[in-house]
Amino acid sequence: MRSTYAIKDFWKETYKTDSPIPFIITAQVVVFLVVHLFKLLSDTENMSTSVYAWVFEQGSLPNSFAHFIKQPWSILTYSFLYANIFNLLFDCLWLYFIGNTFLNLLNRRQFLTVYCGGALLGGALYLLFNEFPVFSSNSPYLNTSSMALGALIMSTTTLVPRSELRLFLFGNVKLYVLAAIFLILQFGYFFLNDKTAAISYSLVILTGYLFMQALKNGKDWSLVFKKRQKRKLKVVHHAAKRYASTNKQNELSNQEVIDGILDKISADGYESLTSQEKETLFKASKED
Known part of the structure; x- marks a missing residue:
């Protein structure tokens, strides 16, 4: 057993x-x-x-x-x-x-x-x-x-x-x-x-x-090999537009954070990252 x-x-x-x-x-x-x-x-x-x-x-x-x-x-x-x-x-x-x-x-x-x-x-x-x-x-x-x-x-x-x-x-x-x-x-x-x-x-x-x-x-x-989801035609309300705009801003903000972490790794090595930065980088890699 x-x-x-x-x-x-x-x-x-x-x-x-x-x-x-x-x-x-x-x-x-x-x-x-x-x-x-x-x-x-x-x-x-x-x-x-x-x-x-x-x-x-x-x-x-x-x-x-x-x-x-x-x-x-x-x-x-x-x-x-x-x-x-x-x-x-x-x-x-x-x-x-x-x-x-x-x-x-x-x-x-x-x-x-x-x-x-x-x-x-x-x-x-x-x-x-x-x-x-x-x-x-x-x-x-x-x-x-x-x-x-x-x-x-x-x-x-x-x-x-x-x-x-x-x-x-x-x-x-x-x-x-x-x-x-x-x-x-x-x-x-x-x-x-x-x-x-x-x-x-x-x-x-x-x-x-x-x-x-x-x-x-x-x-x-590598995004060349990423599967693209088919977009479905749907009615978009103003609230949805505001949400999409906010979501887009959040994505841009997150990308800036990731870029900053990668720059820090390049300059000082992976060991220089804080536990929060390591967790952020790990979550971002899984989301991709």
Whole structure:
């Protein structure tokens, strides 16, 4: 009975929330296990053609548009493939900590815009640059979640650069320090192994920075994906007009408060906020 309750509590606390992070991490782990199960089967049955290699290739993003047309799903699957478990664990840890920092300040729609947008934009740029011989990649395909993760890390760091993460051996470390180390190392890896991916990665990071700068200036790019409710024709009385006018003024006033809180975070970090300001920011993100 206790184990049943424990499983239910885990499911409720992990998956029945507004956070998409558990679903992304679960998908990455499941894909890793399934793909490497094919590798195990190929090794034990001594197949002439490795099923693992075929599945891995089909899920990876090819370095030519002509090849991509034959497997268009790879623009979605390439960011879920991992060749070894250490890269998987490392990226999942980054996604967990940085993603939750992002969601503590902003909403789910904005998170998905940055993360999924980074993956799709990175893949599209990779295909585009490979069409030019001067940028053509030596690698046959691309498989990494670093495009999405890079956009997320840059956006979060732009919003709260002085936020801190507690590391086991080093104590509290500023987010901008960790972000700089991660982004530079990842860019260096791409530059040495796949210069086309390095160029695409740089532009994705820049886009993550521009997204957050635009948001600070009151322009939310993620609103493109917000569902618009159909307006119904109805009789509007003068009292309703006065209420609508008052409601509009309240919305503008609330937006000014949120903008002020975001400016304070950018200048002094999330820790500088009062409990009331944190609650206001949290409520605003849920309302969006």
